[in-house]
Amino acid sequence: MSLEDPQDQRGAQEGELVGVTDEGVDYDALEALLGDHVIGRESHVNAEAFVIRPDEVQDVLFALRDEAGFDHCSAVTAQEYEDRYESIYHLKKYDDPTQEVGVVVPTSKRAPRSQSAEPVYRTADWHEREAYDLIGIDYDEHPDLRRILLPETWQGHPMGLDYNQDQPQVVTFESHTNPLAEDQEDDESDTMFINIGPHHPATHGVLHLKTVLDGEQVADVKPDIGYLHRCEEQMAQSGKYRKEIMPYPDRWDYSSAGILNEWSYARAAEDLADLEVPEYAQVIRTMAAELSRMAGHMLAVGTFALDVYGDFTAIFQYAFRDREKILNLLEDLTGQRLMFNYLRLGGVAWDLPEPREEYFDKIRDFLDELPATVEEYHNLLSSNEIFQIRCVDTGVLEPDVAKSHGATGPVARGSGIDYDLRRDDPYGYYPELDWNVITEDGCDNYARVLCRLQEVEQSARIIEQCVDLLAEWPEEDREIQSNVPRTLRPDEDAEIYRAVEAAKGELGIYIRSDGTDKPARFKIRSPCFSNLQTLPEMAEGEYVPDMVASLGSLDIILGEVDR
Amino acid sequence: MSSQDQQIDTETAVQSTQEDRMEGADDRFNSKLREAFGSSPFILTKFDQFMNWVRGSSMFMLQFGIACCSIEMMATYAIKHDLDRFGAGIPRASPRQADVIIVPGTIVSKFAPRMKRVYDQMPEPKFVVSMGSCTISGGPFQQGYNVVKGAEEVIPCDIHVPGCPPRPEALIYGVAKLQERTANGESSPVTVKPYELEQFGDLEQDELVDHLAQDIDEETLVMRYNWADSP
Structure with a gap:
């Protein structure tokens, strides 16, 4: 701390x-x-x-x-x-x-x-x-009120009530002009406009950065998102509460952090419909969620190394090696590698795999190896001189700027903001367990990576305690789901906004019920969406490669940015 | 042992790298093929067949990530699954250097024109592996207002790998199938209902086009989506 x-x-x-x-x-x-x-x-x-x-x-x-x-x-x-x-x-x-x-x-x-x-x-x-x-x-008085997710030429507002989904649309394919060109009166200091993305190895998916360069420095960068806007909110609004919505959260943040996303929906819907979750299920959820978080952070660290110094052979592969171990554990538990669909309203889908002892041993073996693995990351990555040159004091994000942009998760904690919903807005089994919230004061790319690496260790601590609890749990008390009505119809006009700490930060769900078995409005507050807004703050005035490093350190997942 | 023999031994030991290279050069370059073809140094084949074999044996993939499936695609490239074992593991960042594009994820209206352009930039012959349910039909997002109902609406696909997402093993199987087909010179019957990139001025005039006419230049490339006709 x-x-x-x-x-x-x-x-x-x-x-x-x-x-x-x-x-x-x-x-x-x-x-x-x-x-x-x-x-x-x-x-x-x-x-x-x-x-x-x-x-x-x-x-x-x-x-x-x-x-x-x-x-x-x-x-x-x-x-x-x-x-x-x-x-x-x-x-x-x-x-x-x-x-x-x-x-x-x-x-x-x-x-x-x-x-x-x-x-x-x-x-x-x-x-x-x-x-x-x-x-x-x-x-x-909005400074720049344009469409953000849909193309500029889109007709109609699709989440409105009278939108006709079958109407044709025309989408343009244009090269963009330099938005700063007119401001440049001095011939010697003209700027250059480049498009980074939407198909680019450094953008972590289909993100488009409209970048204006002055020499080698970034004069202006505007993230252009919406290349993966696949109507997650509409999908959720057309599904029934009980089972038809749960598969979708897995696909918001798809860096195998699915359990955390599922939990955000589960938490909001359970509070809305006033459902109890048995303690045993809460422990399983906590364990599975932390496994997910570790897998997500491994991916973040691996791809970050790939971004900043092209490390495809060591860190990237090491990170995937360790992810595979976690995915194996999660697959044993949930039956899927990536899209788990494991949580249910009021509990989890099924109990731990049999034989339980064997499963616990597998997890413990993994946890035993983990300190050495993290040490390896520190040797290869955080104490690597090239890496430090690229990351220390680049992409600085001051705490008050981060707060104003609504940054959460490792991005906020890397700027010294002591904010973690697992502790501050307790849910699941976290309050009963012994672990720390990691913060770093560096405010730079390096601090954010250190945060993730240390959070992996904290997750390991949580999992270890969960495994001990589960191993001791008396057989007759292993209740995995509470009694949930077959069709959920929360009270009419009940509204709720609830968030959990996902791998990238605060993942919030707003649900308004209209008394039917489907939500009338389902809004996703994605942490990456807010975190990505800080990119211009970090990148402007810096060099292009530092901007790429900053983008990597934000660890955005476009599926969650665009939803 | 005579002193002369010793002399020769020393000489052998200090043999230069160059000499070392010259000796057994044939073995070095041809041994495996030689063994395979017997005493004749010639292989008789059709040029086309040979080229197909070459194409199937060394495929450069485009480094192209869209959505969830790209995470599994990365896992396929990385250790444990290691697509490189099958001669298809070099992700190229530029479409101009790639033979195969794996389309790993949901295609939405804003991205389809860009994907079309990336595909167009790849040199012939080029192959498409469509990965996951979204590229087959739109998958779980098929009902979405913004989702293109499958990659084949935009570009032709050779291999479909179903799953949401497919496991790395499934993707490897798909790529191996593609290699097999390519090596045998088989091509897939392609049924595309393409959304083409066309100039705005060439679009059929209707209410929507009239409405947009003041915002869009005649020569701007556009893609028109007729959602009602999509499956």
Whole structure:
């Protein structure tokens, strides 16, 4: 733990903040703070929400951020009702994510215009563009309100109610022009525009970086996403709660971190429908989730080495060797290598594989070898001089910038932000176990990689304790699923926003129920989507190879960015 | 042992690298083939057949990752599965150096024109392995508003490897099948309903095209999706 004394700092701040009590958030105090801005109040399952007028968004959010300490705009959910459009800002605190509040901004059906929150939380930039793209709400004062996931020439807003999916579409294939060209009056310092991606080995999939170079330095970089926007939210909204949604989370963050994604849906839906999860199942979930996290981090480290110094032969292969071991363990447990579909609402799909002792031995063998393996990574990677030259002090991301962009996970923790939902917003079996949250103060590419490597060790600690618990678990108490109704129909108009700590950070799910067996709105808050927004902050002014290193250190998975 | 013999021994030991190379040069370069073909140094074959054998034996894959399947594709290249054992393991970053494109993932409207262009940049003869359910039909995302219903809507495919995602073993089997077919000179019957890249000015005039006419230049390349006609 690298922060000197976070508890004390927190205490000092809280004294001045509105609405903080020992029992959590005092919503009446917040309502008093906002005064006339509040025109209504809603109760979501996770928190209270204030309804405000669409032209007072910034006033309200500034007050909540500066007076009440809500410094984390986790997500922006937009949706269309029969009679109105609605944007919901899900606010949290980095110091204590259990303190939440929602800000609901209804707009009229005829002219859906709402004030942008971008001046308050810079992360709202992309979130509002997504809302504009998929739902069709216009955000006034937004710096760059364009489509983000769909092509510019797309017709209609597909997550709206009256979208006709069968209408034809025309998509252009254009080379892009230099957006800075007009600004250059001096002939000697003209800039060059290059497209990096969407098909490029360094972009980790189909990401397109519109990059403007001044000499060898990056003058401007704009990530262009949406090359893998495969309608995950629509798919989830057309599936029934009980079983038809669970296969999809595996495909958001497909770096074999599937169990973590499944857990995010499971947690949100279980809280929404008020389902219990047996303790035994929670332990299995915790163990499987941490195995997933390790596999995801191995992939991140392996591909990062490939990015920064072309290390296809050593680190990349070593990382895949170790991933294969983890995938074998997960395959024994779930029956699949990558798309596990193992969690169920109210528990897990089945018990541990028989013979149990053999399975535990396999896991323990793997864990016994792990310290030597991690040591190997440190020898080859983090103490490698070339690697250090490429990574130390490049891609610097200051903590306040990271917070403003809503960065979470290893990206935030590499910037010294002590934020981990497993500890701060406890779920599963994590509170009962002994492990640490890793933070690094370096704020650079190197710190982020160190974070991941150390998190692998912490995951190993968690798994070890889980295995011991499972081995001792009395046979008659091995309940893997609670009693869940065959058809789930959560209460009408129940809304929830719940997040878990996935491999890349805070993976949140917003679900609104309309009383049927399918969600009326299913919104995914992807950690990579927010983390990727920090790339221009890290890359501008640096060299192109440093930008590639920064991109690698963010460890984005495009399936989760685009959803 | 005479002193002369010793002299010769020393000489042998200090034989230069060059001399060493000259000796047994034939063995070095031809031994295996020689053994296989007996005493004759000639192989009689048709040139086409020979080229097919060459093509099948050394395939350069395009380093092309789209979605989930690309993780399994990487696992196929990496240790344990090691696609290189089968003469098909060199991922090339540039399409201009590649023979085979493995399409590993869901193709969406924004990406299809780019994939088409990447495919067009590959030199002939080129082969396509479509990996996973998404490239066969759109897979689990088939109902999505933005998802192209299979790679064959855009480019012709030689081999389909089903699965979501296919295991590395399945991909290896697919690649081996492709090699076998290529070596035998078999080509796949290709049934494509292509979404072509065409100039905007050449599109059939309808309501949508009229509407977009002010935003899109006549010469801009576009791809038009008629979703209602997709399977």
